[in-house]
Amino acid sequence: MVTTTMDILGKALRMLKDKPLCDSCLGRQFAFLGYRMENRDRGKAIKDLLAMEGHRLALQRDSEGLRILRILAENGGSSIASEILRKLGQAVGERRRCFLCEGLFEELSSLVDKAVKLLSEYEYDTFLVGIRIPVEIEEREDEFRAKYEIEYGESMRNELSRVIGKMIREITGKKADYMKPEIVILINPFTEEVEIQSNSLYIMGRYRKLVRGIPQSKWLCGRCRGRGCQFCNWTGKKYPESVEELIANPILEMTLGEDSSFHGAGREDIDARMLGSGRPFIIEIKRPKRRKLDLSEVERVINERARGKIEVSDLKFVDRRAVVKIKDMEATQKIYRVIVEFEREIGDDEIERLRELLTDITVHQRTPRRVLHRRADLIREKHIYETNIKRISPNRIEMIIRCQGGLYVKELVTGDEGRTDPSVSKIIGAEARPLELDVLEVLDKTEEK
Ligand SMILES: [Zn+2]
Ligand SMILES: [Zn+2]
Structure with missing residues (x-):
């Protein structure tokens, strides 16, 4: 009898008797059994098989049969069980909301639509989905798993991240990247909050400083610390321009980035020129919306606007690790x-x-x-x-x-x-x-x- 055994079906039925579970949340408790199927498919397969067993018992006039079918219809949302009950002339109760996800897994597409809409403002090839889950929901599932001694289950966070990631991939055609994603999509499915985190863009190059009197980095006014005052003519800066700004500003405009950070291989004094083939630098553009830049065009625009002051060359895209290396180049x-x-x-x-x-x-x-x-x-x-x-x-x-x-x-x-x-x-x-x-x-x- 399935009701007493501790195999998959027996355990699933005990869980369903206890709490309403959607296909995903039931299947997730057996996530590491079988390949090439989603938890939703696992849950559905288990419920279908239990419905067949319930039907068999009902036809043999075993009262346990109707009981199983009612559990499946009300706590499992099984349309197969509901239909068997109706055909047997039995009343069918209301379907109850999933105890673990509160119905979330059946409403993911609106959340994904929201994320995709926000993503459309960004240029990117790779992304990663990060999931935030309220503590009480995670604890509720932990207790449930402990109670049923779940051995082959996965966490809700894991499943949400994978399933939502797959849905976004199918719509956008972009790739998931766990190590160095260009975009991280932070989602709290329970509050429907979606936040897009665009990771920094790093461009390395060399600059030459052709005139004296320009500091390497932006220098805040000592009196107002950047807020703006009469001494700095309300600019907040001690010097009107810097190597950093001359390089960063055109790139910020092209990438629609929000902020930048300049990393030089050492620095020269404000009154020293930087000649020869130039000093290596990395400009970090924070939260860019565009990242597919034509670097020869970037170089042309920077050099044209900063004509006679600075000149950049050898621009190339690098990753964050290059920032550490450029600091060593001081030596x-x-x-x-x-x-x-x-x-x-x-x-x-x-x-x-x-x-x-x-x-x-x-x-x-x-x-x-x-x-x-x-x-x-x-x-x-x-x-x-x-x-x-x-x-x-x-x-x-x-x-x-x-x-x-x-x-x-x-x-x-x-x-x-x-x-x-x-x-x-x-x-x-x-x-x-x-x-x-x-x-x-x-x-x-x-x-x-
Ligand atoms: Zn659920
Ligand atoms: Zn000031």
């Missing part, structure tokens, strides 16, 4: 050009001595006083591979320095009151100050020799 080699002015005239022998003493040496550099407010006070060792010097006037020289990234070049010139050793000032024995500083090259690890 790669850099080539600087600095114009140095001395307090007195200097001789050719002194220039030669400077060149020799600043080639293939290690500089001990205590954190410069000017950056102490944002960096820890410690001594760094930085290598200078090579220095070349050209005289410009009796008391001015141009130095080309190839060194390890992270060397503070202005302090290499001044000595920063002894915090940097050796220094140009100390070697010459005369006060020296940097007039102009440029980064000529940021060398990739692959270019290093």
